[in-house]
Amino acid sequence: MGQDEWAEKIRHQMRFEFERTGPPDDFPALPEIPTERYISGEFFALEEKIWQQSWLLVGREEDWSEPGRYRTADRGGSPLLICRDLDGELRGFFNTCQHRGAPVVREACGLAKRLRCQYHSWTYGLDGELLSVPDERDFRDLDRGSRGLRPVRLETYGGWVFVNEDLDAEPLLSWLGPIAEEWAPLHGESLRAMASRRERVPANWKIVADAFLETYHVKTIHTSTVSKLLDHRGAAMGLFRNGHSRMVTPKWDRVVERQRQVASGIRELPGLHALFAETNPAYSVFPNLITPLDTVGFPFIQFWPMGIAETEVEWTFYGLPTDVPEEQAAWEAYVGVFDQVMGEDFQNLGSMHRSVASGALASIxxxxxxxxxxxxxxxxxRRLGRDLIPEAMQVRPVLEPFWESQS
Known part of the structure; x- marks a missing residue:
């Protein structure tokens, strides 16, 4: 689907949203979500499967700028290691020595010619092959060929690096579905990280993620920021296979006109359809990636569970690289405004978790x-397997008939 066809579809959906007087006639009443899902230790333990069998964003290709450059990634629960081998290929492994499980690197990032276990000095190549074992004579029938570092899937899209512990996982492009095509005009390979933030929020990761999936709250908590930019009544939403979704919210006409007259000081991404300037297209990639797109750049926001009641939120802005002081200053101001918006989003989440944990709210x-x-x-x-979830914590599937097609 080209940009013109995509834009016409979204505009049609926004017109419908503005004109409707209630939900569509064929849209079901959504069953209430049991709040036990947010606070149950049993449910939280089941969710480990999500992080082990999903494509998770771990960085940009340029983060591994040369052979031997490595970074660890463990916020999905498992200790992972991503490195660029001597042939320049990016590879992913468990940061786990195949002797007794010690890490082969301790630092979060670095440069190495080989990967040496921090416990007994088993040494691996950057391709994961086991190269040497101290006192190897004391092992009977040790097969070095079968003791290489355990690999994980690693694939890239638009310069972003994703990993998946499931070696049989659906390819990344297929997993992304329509999003891969709709993000193509961003030309991600040409972008660079402009700023990054992290914040710990005392709430379950799903409470945090839920907050970024609707605009119902905009008029209440974003009174001086987002509500002056976006008209939530026209928000057009699309649901995709694999739990991904899209939400395109129109800007107020006065905002669009002001943008035409006043330059932001930041170069716009070339080749984007006019709809990008007239709206805020936001996407959710299952399980933990949200991005509200803009013509000058955008943040990737990720939610990482640190425990049942704690989430680390990380957001990194991407845009066209610059060394111009005036544009760098404009970026600082742009990121500062977004920091304010994020603070507004965070202000209720800890209290919401405590309310849910108190038993004061049984369902949503x-x-x-x-x-x-x-x-x-x-x-x-679906990812956990409904048969493994206690019936009282399940949600009844009703939305598949409303998914957008892959074409």
Whole structure:
């Protein structure tokens, strides 16, 4: 689908949203979400499967700028190691020596010609092959060929690096579905990280993620920021296979006109359709990546569970690289405004988790505007296996008939 066809589809959806007087006639009442899903240790333990069998963003190709450059990644739960081998290929492994499980690197990042276990000095090549074992004579029938570092899947899209512990996982491009095509005009390979932030939020990761999947809250908590930019009544939402989704929210006409007259000081990404300037297209990639796109750049926001009641939120901005002081200053101002918006989003989440944990709220009723939240929870249950989830914590699948097609 080209940009013109995509834009016409979105505009049609936005017109429908503005004109409707209620939910579409064929849209179901969404079953309430049991709050036990957010606070149950049993459910949290089941969710480990999500992080082991999903494509997770771990960085940019340029983060591994030369052979031997490595970085660790463990916020998905498992200790992973990504390195660029001597032939320049990016590879992913478990950061786990195949002797007794010690890490082969301790530092979060570095440069190495070989990977040496921090316990007994078993040494591996950057391709994961076991090269040497101290006192090898004391092992009977040790097969070095079968003791290489355990690999994980690693694939890239637009310069971003994703890993998946499941060696039989669906290829990344197929997994992304329509999003891969809709992000193509961004030309991700030409972008670079402009700024990055991290924040710990005292709430379950799903409470945090839910907050970024609807605009129902905009008029209440973003009174001086987002609500002055976006008209939530026209938000057009699309649900995709694999739990991904899209939400395109129109800007107020006065905002669009002001943007035409006043330059931001940041270069715009070339070749984008006019709809990018007239709206805020936001995407969710299951399980933990959200991005609200803009014409000058955008953040990738990720939610990492640190425990049942704690989430680390990381957001990194991407844009056209610059060494011009005035543009760098404009970027600082741009990121500062977004930091304010994130603070507004965070302010209720810890209290919401405490309320849920107290038993004061047994289930969550969602409206039509909040259907992306239900879509996320349906996919969580599909990934875990409904037969493994206690019946009282399940959500009933009802949204598949409303998924957009892959074509």
């Amino acid at each position: 009723p969602l409206n039509y505007q909040e259907r992306r939240i239900y879509h996320l929870h349906e996919e969580i249950d």
